[in-house]
Amino acid sequence: MPPPAADRLIRILQAPHEAARLSLGQWEQLVSVARGGNVVGTLGERLALAGVAVPENVDRHLVGAVQLSQRQRESVRWEAHQLGRALRHLDIPVVLLKGSAYVLGDVPVSRGRLFGDIDILVPRDSLGDVEVAMMAGGWTSAKQNAYDQRYYRQWMHELPPMVNVRRGTVLDIHHTLLPLTSRYHPDPQKLFAASLELPGLAPLRIPSPLDLIIHSITHLFHEGEFHNGLRDLTDIDGLIRHFADSIPDFWSALLARAGELQLSPPLFLGLHFASRLLGTPIPAAVLARAAAAGAPGPVTFRLLDGLLGQALLPMHPDCDSAFTPTARWLLYVRAHWLRMPPHLLAMHLGRKAWMGVFPEVAKDSRPAEPGLP
Amino acid sequence: MPSVEEHLAFFYGARPKEGQAGHDTFADFDIGVFTASGIRRFWRPQARFFLDDAEPFLPLPADQAAPLFEWGLNWCMASRPLGYLAVHAAVVARGDRALLLPGFPGAGKSTLCSSLVFLGGWRLLSDELALLDPASGLIHPHPRPINLKNRSIDLVAAFPGAALGPRYLDTRKGTIALATPPAESVKAAEDPARCLWVVFPTFVSDGESWCEEVSRAESFALIAEQSFNKDRMGEVGFKALCAMLEGARCFQIGYRSTEEALGLVDQICRESP
Numbered sequence: 235m236p237p238p239a240a241d242r243l244i245r246i247l248q249a250p251h252e253a254a255r256l257s258l259g260q261w262e263q264l265v266s267v268a269r270g271g272n273v274v275g276t277l278g279e280r281l282a283l284a285g286v287a288v289p290e291n292v293d294r295h296l297v298g299a300v301q302l303s304q305r306q307r308e309s310v311r312w313e314a315h316q317l318g319r320a321l322r323h324l325d326i327p328v329v330l331l332k333g334s335a336y337v338l339g340d341v342p343v344s345r346g347r348l349f350g351d352i353d354i355l356v357p358r359d360s361l362g363d364v365e366v367a368m369m370a371g372g373w374t375s376a377k378q379n380a381y382d383q384r385y386y387r388q389w390m391h392e393l394p395p396m397v398n399v400r401r402g403t404v405l406d407i408h409h410t411l412l413p414l415t416s417r418y419h420p421d422p423q424k425l426f427a428a429s430l431e432l433p434g435l436a437p438l439r440i441p442s443p444l445d446l447i448i449h450s451i452t453h454l455f456h457e458g459e460f461h462n463g464l465r466d467l468t469d470i471d472g473l474i475r476h477f478a479d480s481i482p483d484f485w486s487a488l489l490a491r492a493g494e495l496q497l498s499p500p501l502f503l504g505l506h507f508a509s510r511l512l513g514t515p516i517p518a519a520v521l522a523r524a525a526a527a528g529a530p531g532p533v534t535f536r537l538l539d540g541l542l543g544q545a546l547l548p549m550h551p552d553c554d555s556a557f558t559p560t561a562r563w564l565l566y567v568r569a570h571w572l573r574m575p576p577h578l579l580a581m582h583l584g585r586k587a588w589m590g591v592f593p594e595v596a597k598d599s600r601p602a603e604p605g606l607p
Numbered sequence: 608m609p610s611v612e613e614h615l616a617f618f619y620g621a622r623p624k625e626g627q628a629g630h631d632t633f634a635d636f637d638i639g640v641f642t643a644s645g646i647r648r649f650w651r652p653q654a655r656f657f658l659d660d661a662e663p664f665l666p667l668p669a670d671q672a673a674p675l676f677e678w679g680l681n682w683c684m685a686s687r688p689l690g691y692l693a694v695h696a697a698v699v700a701r702g703d704r705a706l707l708l709p710g711f712p713g714a715g716k717s718t719l720c721s722s723l724v725f726l727g728g729w730r731l732l733s734d735e736l737a738l739l740d741p742a743s744g745l746i747h748p749h750p751r752p753i754n755l756k757n758r759s760i761d762l763v764a765a766f767p768g769a770a771l772g773p774r775y776l777d778t779r780k781g782t783i784a785l786a787t788p789p790a791e792s793v794k795a796a797e798d799p800a801r802c803l804w805v806v807f808p809t810f811v812s813d814g815e816s817w818c819e820e821v822s823r824a825e826s827f828a829l830i831a832e833q834s835f836n837k838d839r840m841g842e843v844g845f846k847a848l849c850a851m852l853e854g855a856r857c858f859q860i861g862y863r864s865t866e867e868a869l870g871l872v873d874q875i876c877r878e879s880p
Contacts, residue, residue: 259631266637266659291633298688305841551660 236511236543239552243267244512247277247468250284261292263552271464271548272348275303279346299348306349310337313352313403318438320371321356324363328437329355329429331408332450335440336469338432343472347465351395351404355422358409365393365407373398373405381585411452411495417572420495425449443477444491451504452497455542458569460562463546470504471514478515485520489527498528507542541565608654611640614673617772618752618787636683640676642669658683667778674775674783677752681735684749685835691738691747692844695833698737698746698800699729705746705800706872707737707855708808709833715810715868718759722865723872724789725766731792732800741840741847744854745799750792752785760784762865804875805830805857808868817861818871826857 236244243264246253256264268274278296281288288296314334321328329335331353336344356364377394393407411420429439441449450473454466478484492501502524508514509521529535544561547553570582636658643653643666654672656664656679663682667675685693697708697720706729710716716734723729732748739746752772755763763786764771770787805826821829827848831837837844856879862868 257631258633262633269659289633291635294689294691295635295687298690301690301841301843302688302839305839305843308841549660 236547237553237555239263239267239550240271240547243271243273243277243548247273247280248513250280250286253281253286253288258289258292261289265292265295267548267550267552269548270550270553271468272462273465273468273548275299275346275348276343276465276468277346279303300346303346303348306347307337307344309401309403310334310349310352313398313401313405314338314432314435314438316371316398317352317354317405318435320367320373321364322437324360324367324437326357326360326364326437327426327429327439329426329439329441330432331355331441332453332469335446336473338435338438339430339440339446341446341473342476343469347469350462351406353406353408355408355411355425357426358422361393361407361409365396368396368405368407372400376404411449411497412456412573418496418499420452420497424495443473443481444488445495447473447477447488447504448492448495448497448501452500455500455503456569456572458566460545460565461549464548467508467512467546471508471512474508474514474516485517489520489523492524493527498524499530500528502528503538503542506539507546511543511546541568608640608642608669608672610670610672611676614676614772618785635689636680636687638676638679638683640672640679671775671778673772674778674785677754677785680751684736684738688836688839689738690742691740692837692840692847693835694737694739694830695735695835696737696830697734698732698748698802699723700732700746700748700800701729701876703798703800705732705802706804706806706876707746707802707830708806709830710735711807711833713810714808715759716808717754717756718762718865719808719868721753721755721759721763721766721769721786722869724753724792725763725769726865727869727872730795730800731788739802739847739851740799741843741850743799744847744850745801747799748792748796750788750796752787755784755786757781757783802851802855804879805852805855806872806875807857807859809859809861811861811863813863814861816863816867816871818875819859821857821859823852823855823857826855827852 268277278300333349334352373396376397396405428442432438492498505524509516541561639657647653652669653666654669655666695710720734724731731750734753772785774784860871
C-alpha cells in the first residue's frame, strides 16, 4: 500500500471525481505530489476532462501545466518535421520512441504529458551518417568530456545526447534497445520491421503498438534514476488501456512479442507494477503467464518489489520512507549492473566517484545570480 | 532565518506561522530560505533558497537572505507555468486602466515606477513582472516590495509616503533596498486592470526630452524580447500579447528628470484616453 499522499494522487488520476471532496490543504498536497511525479499536466487534463470543479487558485497550476504540455506537443511535432528533413536523404528508417511516438501516434497518454527530450532509433550501421546529417542540420553533441563520449559510444545503446543549437531541444539517438554491454540483446531489426509509417513525415516511423508498450516498459525498468518514474508508469498504464481493446487477442500477442524480442523479464515487471501500483486492468491469468516467462527468482523478486515499489512513487517528502534513499541508490547500482559486465561496472563507478571528488572542471550550472530567468 | 521573518513582518505584515497543524490553505509556492549548515554556519555564513525540495540558485551571503527571498519569489512566478504570460515590466494603473513599462536594463524602470506610484498617484500592480491572463486579457496585480538600486534609493526615500527597509550593500546589483507598496495598492491587489498604454522609457543625461509613438508591431517585438515564457506559452501567449496590444497605444519617451517623465506620461494618458 503506497503512502496516503501517493495513494490519493494515483486514485484521482484513475477516478478524477474523487477530487471533488478535497480541502484546500489536500489540494496543495495533491498538486505538489503530482509535480514530484511529473504528472501534474496529466492530472490537470484528466480533471478537466471529467469536469471536476477545481478551486480557482489551484486550477491556475493545473491549467498552466496543461498549456505547457500542449505547447510541448506542438514543439515535438515541429521537431519531428525538422528531423525528417535533416535525415530524409539517408534513406534509412528513423523510429520515434516513447513520448514523441505517443504524440505523433496520437495516443491519449500524450495529453497533458510533459516532455524532456526526444528519443529516436536508427540502424546501427548508419550512425556515422546520422551524426553528420544531424550536425549539418544544427545539432551538436551535449557531452564534450572525453570519458563521457567513450562511455556512450563504446558501451551504451545511444550516442551522447545532441542539442539543437537554436532551439535548445535535446535529442537521444539510440541504435539498439538496450546497451551494447547489457545482458539482454533484443534485435532492433525486429522493431524496425514492425514499425509503422507516419504519413507525410518520411523517413520517420513509430513502433507498432505492441513494441511501443514493450519498449516503454523496457526503458523504465532499465532506468537507474526515477525522476519520471510515476509519469512513465502512467504512460504504460495508459498505453495498455488504450490498446487492449483495439488489438485482437491483445494479451497473447503482447506476451509472444516480448518473447520474440527477448524482453519477457522487463515485460513481467512492467505488468506487475502497473497492476500493483496503478490498478491497470490485467487479467490474473496474463500476469501468471508473464511471470512464468520472465519473473526473476523469488528472492530477487521480493527485493525488486520492495525497491521499485518505493522508487516508482513521486519524488516527494510526503511519499518517502526512511528506506527511500537506500532504495534509490540500490536501483541506481542495479541499472548499471544490467548495463555492464562487472569489471566495466567497477571501473565506471570508480571513475564516476573519482570525478565527483576531483571534477575536471568545477562547474555548477545553476545561475549565480538569483532572479528572473 | 530571523532576517527573513523580519522582512516578512515589515513588508507583508506577516507573522511566522505557529506550526503547520490543521492548516487548510493552498500555497502557490513552497519556499524555504535557510542558513547553510556545516562550516558555513560560522565562516562566511550563507543563505540558501529552496522551492519544494530543489535549490535553483547558488547560495548568497547570509545578510542577503531577504533580497534572496524576493528575487527567488520573482523567479518562481516567472518560471512555473501558471497560465499567465509573464513579461519583465513594471505595471501601474489608474483604476482599471493600466500602463506597462517594459524593463530594459538601465532605462530607469524602477525609479520611474516609484515616481508614478508615490508622486503621480498611480496604483502599483508590479515593479518587475507583468502577469497577463490570456483568457480575460487583463493584467493581474501582485503588489510586492519595489526593488531599488544604488542612486534611486535616496531619490525614492525622499518621496512622500515611501517607507524603505534596510539597505543591502555589496550585492551583485550593487546596493539595493526595498520600498513598501502603498496601502491602497495592496488593498486593490485582487483587482486586475486592462493595459491601455505601453511606455518604453529611456533616461537621457543631456539634450531635449522627447516622446514618440511606436507601432504595435515594433512594440510586440520589443515586449516579446522581455517575456520570460512566451516560447513556452506558444500560440496562447502569442495571441494574448496581440490582443493586449490591439487595445493599447505605445510610446517611447526620453527624459532627464522624474518631473519630466511624469509630465510625459501625463500627456500620453490625456491625449490617448
